[in-house]
Amino acid sequence: DAGVTQSPTHLIKTRGQQVTLRCSPISGHKSVSWYQQVLGQGPQFIFQYYEKEERGRGNFPDRFSARQFPNYSSELNVNALLLGDSALYLCASRTDLNNNYGYTFGSGTRLTVV
């Protein structure tokens, strides 16, 4: 079975630009979460979606937004990029909100802002 798929794997953007990151969850997984992992640190929670509805938001500015589609895939959008947005962006999926053990991460999108 395919795991959590994220695209693109690497991305270089200029300050002030906008970026869209994509995530396809494991088949049957209805919940998708996004995390930001700055080099040398642990992942930090950005968003959680379940059944196309936002079910949680971390301490990130409004430049960050996300959505989930009817097929449970998800997009993370970041506007007005800053140098500090350079990080590995991780998507994680699970079958439902109660299933902690089903929390599977993708390999991430490495975003570099120059």
Next chain:
Amino acid sequence: QQQVKQSPQSLIVQKGGISIINCAYENTAFDYFPWYQQFPGKGPALLIAIRPDVSEKKEGRFTISFNKSAKQFSLHIMDSQPGDSATYFCAASKGNFNKFYFGSGTKLNVKP
């Protein structure tokens, strides 16, 4: 305020030795404590997890020890192997909200 504090930042262990990584948490409402293993260029992978109603959980060479009164938990890797060389993260979450708070990570290097 950092919800989960992890130590040490890095660890060097000889092959066959025991690797021990420690975490401490603040919020007594946390009820799920997983450990993740991350290799370079990959996302974190769930290694083992525990809930606060037990003091220890063992899966193969990996053991979590949990001390509820001290608000601490630790990962023990027995018979450490070079293939265990990776970064390890502890995490905590509460209830059904499922937001994970991660520690800052421990880079483990197991020398052959």
